[in-house]
Amino acid sequence: MLRLVEREAPGPGAGEVRVRIVVSGVNPTDWKARAGSRAGQPLPFAEVVPNQDGAGVVDAVGPGVVGLTVGDRVWAYLAAHERPTGTAQEFAILPADRIVHLPDAAGFELGASLGVPAMTAHRALTVSEAGPSRLGPGALDGRTVLVAGGAGAVGHAAIQLARWAGATVITTVSSPEKAALATAAGAHHVVDYRATDATAAIRALAPDGVDQVVEVSPARNAELNARVIANHGSIAVYATDGGGEMTLDVRHHFALNVRYQFLLLYTVGREALTAAAEDIVHAVADGALPVGEDAGLPLTRFPLERAAAAHDAVEAGTIGKVLIDVSAA
Structure with missing residues (x-):
């Protein structure tokens, strides 16, 4: 069951960044993961913040992180893979190697639609x-x-x-x-x-x-x-x-x-993920990956307090991309 709670925002550890999430993207794997790997089996963590994809602004940088600074506009991928902290929250602690710079001309809704x-x-x-x-x-x-x-x-x-x-x-x-x-x-x-x-x-x-x-x-x-x-x-x-x-x-x-x-x-491995992220940023910078109905991908948006409804919409087969608006840009 999804429920909205208030928590203190933790600081990032070594190799991590804290991202203020502006938009969170919902994928079929997000609602499927809530059912566990198999029916009747427990989730891998006692409590999970869902959603693999999202976009926002770097809010804090942990020790050992290079190439990312506070204020950078970024998009995230596989945020909740083998971790309990996805992007359906205002502040997400994420591994730095799953954070990618978002070109200046790209909106956060585009950044949250990349990832998976x-x-x-x-x-x-x-x-x-x-x-x-x-x-x-x-x-x-x-x-x-x-x-x-x-x-x-x-x-x-x-x-x-x-x-x-x-x-x-x-x-x-x-x-x-x-x-x-x-x-x-x-x-x-x-x-x-x-x-x-x-x-x-x-x-x-x-x-x-x-x-x-x-x-x-x-x-x-x-x-x-x-x-x-x-x-x-x-x-x-x-x-x-x-x-x-x-x-x-x-x-x-x-x-x-x-x-x-x-x-x-x-499970494709780090080399394939890094190559994909680099090429996708190139495509975004070239204007080749627009979203929205005019670009063939209608956007259906929900506020954070309706995250459960957003997951239901994806499970029901909503055409296009389902997004959760988490905070102001």
Whole structure:
């Protein structure tokens, strides 16, 4: 159960900073974590402040921290991973290596929308055998990327990052409303799989197949991916929407040298996280990761005292990004 309490703000320890949180971002993993790793099992800590993502201002710096000073505008990622202190609070004590400078032109709502979605998208776009390990303008020139579920938060970030890096971006959606959001995000081509033959539509756009797939629903889309993937294509799986088991035609995938890459942001390792954070800051500075309905990611906002309602909204499948306004900018 989530409840709002008043506490004294502690000081940061060695290697930590205290951040005055302005906006906290809510992800599906945040409400899922409240149920424990498995039904009926206790949480890892007696009390947890939720939410992995957020943005705000550095308020205090602990011993040994370099590169961060009081007053810096920052965004945070994996704030509550293996820790009891997430971003749904006015002052959060966080490891310095999970804090990233927020470019001056970016608002705190953008900073709080990065983290899990943008870093997951970055990883999905950088695990292909023939693709780049880092993103930037031109990194994906000449490649075709298929983003499954382009109206979701990760899909939205994947569209934006892939287009920024020079890819031709195709995305699949399930309704005209979601198609409009994916188009606003920057997708070159949008396929409504409920209204058309998705295989035929994608093959018409990419006759030689797609080079990379950013996949949210591997079980549901396994057959489609097999039909549209190019030789030496890569399918990056970041979620299990639609079921946790899938069936693959082994001979078909052999023949095309297809790579399936599964990824979980929480266990990808420091090198991948650092690379993602650096490239995302570059993209933000270039204006490539805007949020809001005009940019394809509607924002639904709640005050801190309604954090439980914010979690409920994410659990209910609210389209776009759910944010909690914690304090004044």
